[in-house]
Amino acid sequence: MIVSGLIIITSFTFVKYAFNKNDVIVELLLGNLDQYHYAPQKRDDAFSEKVFNLYLRNLDFNKKFFLQSDVDALSKYKTQIDDQLNSHSYEFYDLANGIVKTSIAQKQEWCKEILSKPLDYSISEEYEADWKKTSYSKSEDELKHEWQKMLKYQVLARIDDELNRQEKAKEKNDTSVVIKPFDSLEVDARRKALKANEDWFKRLNKKTDKDRFADFANAITSVYDPHTEYYAPKEKKKFDQSMSGQFEGIGARLQSKDGILKVSEIIVGSPSYKQGDLKAGDEIHKVAQGSGEAVDITNMDMEDAIELIKGKKGTEVRLTVKKSDNSFKVIPIVRDVIAIEETYAKSALLENNKTKIGYIYLPQFYTDFARTGAHHSAQDVRAEIEKLKKQKVKGIILDLRNNGGGSLQEVVEMAGLFFPKGPVVQVKGKNNMPPNIMEDRNPDVVWDGNLAIMINRSSASASEILAAAMQDYKRGVIIGTPSFGKGTVQSFISLDAQLLRQFDTIKPIGDVKITQQKFYRINGGATQLRGVTPDVVLPDPYDYIDVGEKELDNPMPWDEISKANYKEFEKINYSTLIGNSKKRVQKDAQFALVEQEAKEIKAKKDDTKYALKFEDFRAEQKQLREQSKKYEDLRKPIKNFNATTLNEDKARYTAINDTSRLGQLSRWVDNVAKDIYIYEAANVINDMK
Numbered sequence: 001m002i003v004s005g006l007i008i009i010t011s012f013t014f015v016k017y018a019f020n021k022n023d024v025i026v027e028l029l030l031g032n033l034d035q036y037h038y039a040p041q042k043r044d045d046a047f048s049e050k051v052f053n054l055y056l057r058n059l060d061f062n063k064k065f066f067l068q069s070d071v072d073a074l075s076k077y078k079t080q081i082d083d084q085l086n087s088h089s090y091e092f093y094d095l096a097n098g099i100v101k102t103s104i105a106q107k108q109e110w111c112k113e114i115l116s117k118p119l120d121y122s123i124s125e126e127y128e129a130d131w132k133k134t135s136y137s138k139s140e141d142e143l144k145h146e147w148q149k150m151l152k153y154q155v156l157a158r159i160d161d162e163l164n165r166q167e168k169a170k171e172k173n174d175t176s177v178v179i180k181p182f183d184s185l186e187v188d189a190r191r192k193a194l195k196a197n198e199d200w201f202k203r204l205n206k207k208t209d210k211d212r213f214a215d216f217a218n219a220i221t222s223v224y225d226p227h228t229e230y231y232a233p234k235e236k237k238k239f240d241q242s243m244s245g246q247f248e249g250i251g252a253r254l255q256s257k258d259g260i261l262k263v264s265e266i267i268v269g270s271p272s273y274k275q276g277d278l279k280a281g282d283e284i285h286k287v288a289q290g291s292g293e294a295v296d297i298t299n300m301d302m303e304d305a306i307e308l309i310k311g312k313k314g315t316e317v318r319l320t321v322k323k324s325d326n327s328f329k330v331i332p333i334v335r336d337v338i339a340i341e342e343t344y345a346k347s348a349l350l351e352n353n354k355t356k357i358g359y360i361y362l363p364q365f366y367t368d369f370a371r372t373g374a375h376h377s378a379q380d381v382r383a384e385i386e387k388l389k390k391q392k393v394k395g396i397i398l399d400l401r402n403n404g405g406g407s408l409q410e411v412v413e414m415a416g417l418f419f420p421k422g423p424v425v426q427v428k429g430k431n432n433m434p435p436n437i438m439e440d441r442n443p444d445v446v447w448d449g450n451l452a453i454m455i456n457r458s459s460a461s462a463s464e465i466l467a468a469a470m471q472d473y474k475r476g477v478i479i480g481t482p483s484f485g486k487g488t489v490q491s492f493i494s495l496d497a498q499l500l501r502q503f504d505t506i507k508p509i510g511d512v513k514i515t516q517q518k519f520y521r522i523n524g525g526a527t528q529l530r531g532v533t534p535d536v537v538l539p540d541p542y543d544y545i546d547v548g549e550k551e552l553d554n555p556m557p558w559d560e561i562s563k564a565n566y567k568e569f570e571k572i573n574y575s576t577l578i579g580n581s582k583k584r585v586q587k588d589a590q591f592a593l594v595e596q597e598a599k600e601i602k603a604k605k606d607d608t609k610y611a612l613k614f615e616d617f618r619a620e621q622k623q624l625r626e627q628s629k630k631y632e633d634l635r636k637p638i639k640n641f642n643a644t645t646l647n648e649d650k651a652r653y654t655a656i657n658d659t660s661r662l663g664q665l666s667r668w669v670d671n672v673a674k675d676i677y678i679y680e681a682a683n684v685i686n687d688m689k
Contacts, residue, residue, distance in 0.1 A: 045079035055219035065103040068136040121614035130608035158189035226552035244374035245343035249310040256302040268658035286320035347384040352682040358388030365406030365462040378413035395450030395685035405461025416440025451476030460484035481540040485549035487528030489517040522564040544602035643673035
């Protein structure tokens, strides 16, 4: 994802019939899409049909709630949704939601009924897990049988897991595991399956009319492209938190069990840690805002309870907690900003055949969108580079695998850490306007040594910009698998800022994230759909699976523009590096396993049916476990390759006695040392002169 910033448009003209909140949302949504989207859509029958299909899939993706007759009844609106939007009529939306609400209540009762007694595991039948290969049921009896098969699959999976655990215990003479007969296992499995489904139904029933209309609004936006979305206020708040890597609260990790919210960990340095009374294991029973009335949160939905505990920096929350000795205590805590350390850049020192190499992992291109003093990813990566330079490393690996993107400005600034001034990316708006060439204007180079950028199929957007820029400049070696292929830029537009004064009573209504631009490499090509192809391509478990932007609904097309003015570095002998890597990979037993795994994943993707006869199900699962066991060697220690935590990081956590963070960092470093992709990237660094 790339988000270029926050746009506030201050005026909008409403038609006379925009009375209620849904009318206002639709009016603003369509107006902004018409005015600001890179490729505005004509709202006609074809548009209507796309909304129809997307919304039905959203409501019932696995075809377990609608009958074919329901779909037939709704189909008369297939080409009318555009007209209904224009007239602020929601006949299709109301009917579809009415059907699904009634169906949810019915299926909840079915679930209880089916799981209330033992199931028949002697019948030779199959459960199809891929919704794309299924059809809507023609009758209630047929649909109920589909539910029975789905629930039987869930129960069998739990029985198989427990039997497998017991078998392992017998092999090891582990007397701590209680050996239970099948009948007992079956009862436990049904109980657990019922609990899991009850939790699912609870979430479905929790959806408000606002939530449901937001889903409908997003069926409309998805017609434009996969990344244009309506954000209700609470969703926008979550997005801002995820992009900044921080939130406002008390700094306690919580978990829910049997309707009780329990403290699992206190974050060192947080308000809870400083206050001192709240401890891991405490049960939270009531929450009060300052001196206000306490609200009982036992049996409350976990997400709702956590929202009561979170709050603005500087405000007080009072928790009524049950301690381990069964006593109750009211604990006042003043909220503050809590950093989510896991979202930030971090580094390790690699030693590959006695050569020191720096490794930096960047999970996303985070920034301070809300201007609350949050971290900036470019600044953090700069700091990690400076730490690694003190270690006299020969090269640096920047790992962007599974990095879905983030801030456009951050990626431009980050690229500038590795070369002097110059263009990084070209950004083009609609209407054939000339592209804006975004440049790094800071001549300061933080790292001018050997550089490798790691990407994979989940590296998207901002990750692709950085990898593409380094590849076009020939500044570093790109290693891994082809990237995701998202080449579009989104901006947030506040709908509240556009409301006329007479609509103040319906605030807040949220934001819309709109694709307003496409970005292009400095060589003129787009990453849209095609992604970035690494210089050094490594085997991948998903080599035979279609993934990426091209698999999403309504992706924007690939195109290209003129090349920007830039100069290549030409210091790297790519042919030698690629040739050496190919030789190593061909001889490597672990990469051979990856190639084998890729073929098996493809076969499993095509075979999505599960046998529901007990003996057949167990045989299938045993075969899958045996296949998976082969790949345990992919996470074993690698000879002559080590990773260690930097002394500065150890000292930082030791100084505040944060043993939890220190332990997490240590475990992360251990996994880095077992990663064959990082190892090969280190080998490539070793080959560079």
